[in-house]
Amino acid sequence: MKTFVLSPAKGNSLYWLGRYTERIYLCLHLLRKCYDMMIDGDTDEYSRYISKIGSFVPYLDEGAIRRGLVNDATNPASLISCIECANDNALVVREEITSHTLGYVQLSLEALRKSSKADAEPNIDTLQTLTDWMLAFWGSVEERVYDNRVKTLLKIGKLVEHIDMNLRFGYKFYRIEEALMTLSFYRKEQPNAFNQEAFDELKALLVEGMYEPENMTYLNKVLSILGNLVTL
Amino acid sequence: MQTLIESRDSVNNWMERYGVRFGVYKNGIFNEQIFPFDSIPRTISHKDWQMLEAGLIQRVKALNAFLWDIYHEKNIIKDGVVPEEFVYASKGYMPECESVDPTCKVYSHISGIDLVEGKDGNWFILEDNLRIPSGASYPLIAREITRKVSPTTFIDNSVADNRGYADILKDMMDNMNGGRGINVILTPGRYNSAFFEHSYLAEKTGAVLAFPGDMMVEDDIVYYTGLYKEKVRVGAIYRRVSDEYMDPMAFEASSLLGVPNLFQAYKKGTVAVINGFGNGVADDKGIYYFVPKMVKYYLNEEPILHNAPTYLPYYKEDYDYILANISKLVIKDVSEAGGYGVVFGRDLTPEKLEELKNLIVEQPRRWIAQEVIDFKDLEILEGETKVWRKADLRAFVVTGGRSEDGTPAVKVWKSGLTRFSRNPNSFVVNSSQGGGFKDTWVMNK
Numbered sequence A: 001m002k003t004f005v006l007s008p009a010k011g012n013s014l015y016w017l018g019r020y021t022e023r024i025y026l027c028l029h030l031l032r033k034c035y036d037m038m039i040d041g042d043t044d045e046y047s048r049y050i051s052k053i054g055s056f057v058p059y060l061d062e063g064a065i066r067r068g069l070v071n072d073a074t075n076p077a078s079l080i081s082c083i084e085c086a087n088d089n090a091l092v093v094r095e096e097i098t099s100h101t102l103g104y105v106q107l108s109l110e111a112l113r114k115s116s117k118a119d120a121e122p123n124i125d126t127l128q129t130l131t132d133w134m135l136a137f138w139g140s141v142e143e144r145v146y147d148n149r150v151k152t153l154l155k156i157g158k159l160v161e162h163i164d165m166n167l168r169f170g171y172k173f174y175r176i177e178e179a180l181m182t183l184s185f186y187r188k189e190q191p192n193a194f195n196q197e198a199f200d201e202l203k204a205l206l207v208e209g210m211y212e213p214e215n216m217t218y219l220n221k222v223l224s225i226l227g228n229l230v231t232l
Numbered sequence B: 001m002q003t004l005i006e007s008r009d010s011v012n013n014w015m016e017r018y019g020v021r022f023g024v025y026k027n028g029i030f031n032e033q034i035f036p037f038d039s040i041p042r043t044i045s046h047k048d049w050q051m052l053e054a055g056l057i058q059r060v061k062a063l064n065a066f067l068w069d070i071y072h073e074k075n076i077i078k079d080g081v082v083p084e085e086f087v088y089a090s091k092g093y094m095p096e097c098e099s100v101d102p103t104c105k106v107y108s109h110i111s112g113i114d115l116v117e118g119k120d121g122n123w124f125i126l127e128d129n130l131r132i133p134s135g136a137s138y139p140l141i142a143r144e145i146t147r148k149v150s151p152t153t154f155i156d157n158s159v160a161d162n163r164g165y166a167d168i169l170k171d172m173m174d175n176m177n178g179g180r181g182i183n184v185i186l187t188p189g190r191y192n193s194a195f196f197e198h199s200y201l202a203e204k205t206g207a208v209l210a211f212p213g214d215m216m217v218e219d220d221i222v223y224y225t226g227l228y229k230e231k232v233r234v235g236a237i238y239r240r241v242s243d244e245y246m247d248p249m250a251f252e253a254s255s256l257l258g259v260p261n262l263f264q265a266y267k268k269g270t271v272a273v274i275n276g277f278g279n280g281v282a283d284d285k286g287i288y289y290f291v292p293k294m295v296k297y298y299l300n301e302e303p304i305l306h307n308a309p310t311y312l313p314y315y316k317e318d319y320d321y322i323l324a325n326i327s328k329l330v331i332k333d334v335s336e337a338g339g340y341g342v343v344f345g346r347d348l349t350p351e352k353l354e355e356l357k358n359l360i361v362e363q364p365r366r367w368i369a370q371e372v373i374d375f376k377d378l379e380i381l382e383g384e385t386k387v388w389r390k391a392d393l394r395a396f397v398v399t400g401g402r403s404e405d406g407t408p409a410v411k412v413w414k415s416g417l418t419r420f421s422r423n424p425n426s427f428v429v430n431s432s433q434g435g436g437f438k439d440t441w442v443m444n445k
Helices: A008-039 A044-053 A062-071 A077-093 A099-115 A125-142 A148-168 A173-189 A196-205 A216-229 B002-006 B008-017 B044-069 B084-088 B136-148 B150-157 B163-178 B195-207 B263-266 B290-298 B316-328 B350-362
Strands: B021-025 B028-032 B037-044 B110-117 B123-129 B181-187 B208-212 B215-218 B219-227 B232-240 B272-274 B329-333 B343-344 B367-371 B376-380 B384-401 B410-414 B419-422 B438-440
Touching: A008 A044, A008 A062, A008 A077, A008 A125, A008 A148, A044 A062, A044 A216, A062 A077, A077 A099, A099 A125, A099 B008, A125 A148, A148 A216, A173 A196, A173 B215, A196 A216, A196 B021, A196 B290, B002 B008, B002 B272, B008 B028, B008 B037, B008 B136, B021 B195, B037 B044, B037 B084, B037 B136, B037 B376, B037 B384, B037 B419, B044 B123, B044 B290, B044 B384, B044 B410, B123 B438, B136 B195, B136 B232, B136 B419, B136 B438, B163 B181, B163 B195, B163 B232, B163 B272, B163 B410, B195 B208, B215 B232, B215 B263, B219 B263, B263 B410, B316 B350, B316 B367, B376 B419, B376 B438
Parallel strands: B037 B438, B181 B208, B181 B232, B232 B272
Antiparallel strands: B021 B028, B110 B123, B110 B384, B215 B219, B219 B232, B329 B343, B329 B367, B376 B384, B384 B410, B384 B419, B419 B438
């Protein structure tokens, strides 16, 4: 019988594991979107992606951008950096999430490392497999994790990242609203995990009439509150 | 068996998937690497195992009795069986443990006993590891994987199932805990070489994996600090941190790995620490020489398992023999571990041999010498070729589980870690020095 008790450090790792796995999933989606736009000659799509995701590493040409956003471990915004961060957090909570669940992060990391030989072009097939593994990761959390607090912390991380990325990329308000509603539900379940003041402030800003992600002042304010929302 | 051998890539993929790695520091840089697995298992016959099992139980019982005696009555010294300088000069002897009573008098709960099989089929004990022996998780997960990858191999071969190690461990931890609180496994952290093992055993035993800073002591009771500052009492700590770093208030003051005042709680008997404090005095390479004598002294039995022929320069006769035969002996520095401090006389130049002799003359207590055992080579796959390499076996003996008569049960795990050298000319099998591992099959018939 497993003992259900968590330290603050593990709580923090679970939260960040939730955030990073969601970021990986969404980055994969957005990268594929960039690739698709490239077909029709919209070469600026990568630049937009870079600025929205907050990458500060300069790349010289389109090829370097494509490789860098996937394989450049020195760029914190790259896919491989996100997977490494997810892995660092997953390894320290193995006994909470199970080796089976951890396996999907490990598989993703190894697959990307193997496919990312120095200057190789990112492999679209591998990227799709990573998406599948991220979905499998969350399926495994549902199936194999019995401690509700563990699940909740992972999902809080996932939802916070979901809101963050949707804001950055200016997605429609209903996507944010849905995530915020679920987050409010978890707030009731684990009130101590949240900065209550920040939560109220966030709710006041994330209403349909006020939602304007293209406005940088608004966007930065919401992202900053979001960054302080969880206090583990 | 052939299907298992052919499936080695699948086995390694599964290992990768589960993050089966160990960490190595080289030039101050931490690297994690796969522990190379060879899919040809070592097999131990049912008959050999029965002998090994009985011998290992006997040896570990004697070692636990020795530890109790050394920190209490010291009869073995008074009776002249073990010279006192071997005890008190040992780096592993801890005066702080004098008169401290560990739970159920058990010191070494998990003992890793290293053996080799000679070419003549005789087994020899190479060393006892009674502090924090590691390695059980590797054959444990390897078996789980090989059973998945090649089920027919296990249908065709009647191999004892080794997947119950976590149950043996948990039973022992529960018994030592006595219902006082939760079981925890204390790891030094993510960058410890054996972190995989710590986290995997926590998962398998249902114990909480505790990191430095997760526990505190209040009024001699140990607590685990939960998510929102709740305190949960700890009843047993399976620690993977060395004695000296376990409590900055009692030992190394600069340690950030331990729990302040833990030793005080241990002395009061409010928490079981697995393995106990002060065990290093019994797995010292110098004390090794005396273990067969301990078996006779404490158990009044003849030792079932034998040491490799060993000489102590402390005794005049041995001293003379070592200096006269140094070129054919293996010399070990008693203060080293992990395969370090081991020198084969035959590999040294005449000048280096002279230097070593001088060191032995200067500090005879620091060295032991052993005959080089011509141990059996095992087949391993290198690429597509089968080659022969030196290998040892670490057997795991768990003491302290529940038993019908209430005394702490002593169980030998029907498996073990078989480590092999990847270098054809080397006898050193340690993973930290590039060795690989195999599954260990104990046959049912």
